[in-house]
Amino acid sequence: MELNIERVTETTSTGPAKGEEGRALPQRARRSREGASMREEILNAAREEFAGGGYDRTSVRAIARAAGVDPALVHHYFGSKEKLFATAVALPAVPSELIEALLAGDREHIAERWLRTLFTMWENEDANNRMAALVRSMTSGEPRSAMLRDFLTRHVLARIAAALGVERPELRAAMAGSQVIGLFIARSVVGVEPLAKTDAEYLIACYAPIVQRCLTGPLPDPVG
Structure with a gap:
């Protein structure tokens, strides 16, 4: 599946991320931090959408729209709506x-x-x-x-x-x-x-x- 990484590109194009002491982070560390931030944005959007519309009436597309990302990126991080829900509400198992x-x-x-x-x-x-x-x-x-x-x-x-x-x-x-x-x-x-x-x-x-x-x-x- 080809991912739309336009939003990630926009995030990284503002310049290199900085560490706690102001030094530029290595590229791998920058990607890790940006990926973690994007994942958390999707989770926050999912929690709000699920709480507002319930599981059945909430779609991956709606969550992606609320997070400002392509739906493919949601699938990339979480695989399915059910797994995203399980992560968002901290279920111990899928x-x-x-x-x-x-x-x-x-x-x-x-x-x-x-x-x-x-x-x-x-x-x-x-x-x-x-x-x-x-x-x-x-x-x-x-x-x-x-x-x-x-x-x-x-x-x-x-x-x-x-x-x-x-x-x-x-x-x-x-x-x-x-x-x-x-x-x-x-x-x-x-x-x-x-x-x-x-x-x-x-x-x-x-x-x-x-x-x-x-x-x-x-x-x-x-x-x-």
């Missing part, structure tokens, strides 16, 4: 890659795979901090909270449930998600004991049947 891994095995053990994947993330300090910040923002009054909840419900949880071919996938997704998010909040955000110090494999064994029932188990008849 949703489609996570979903693909979860659906790779048999459906009877998808909850166990899901929980084990999440616990692996939670044991990583950086990913754990990202998840904690994400959960806090989802439960706050921040403008992006509704957008995050909608994305995770429709593009992560609902896609998992729909791929299983079960009835009422949206309800099942919400029920399964409430179990998983509730466990994370209690264990990693609030630090409820003894959950916070209980072995991960033991908790997986306890919660997997509950989450599995939400995803694939029988549902009662509607009331009324």
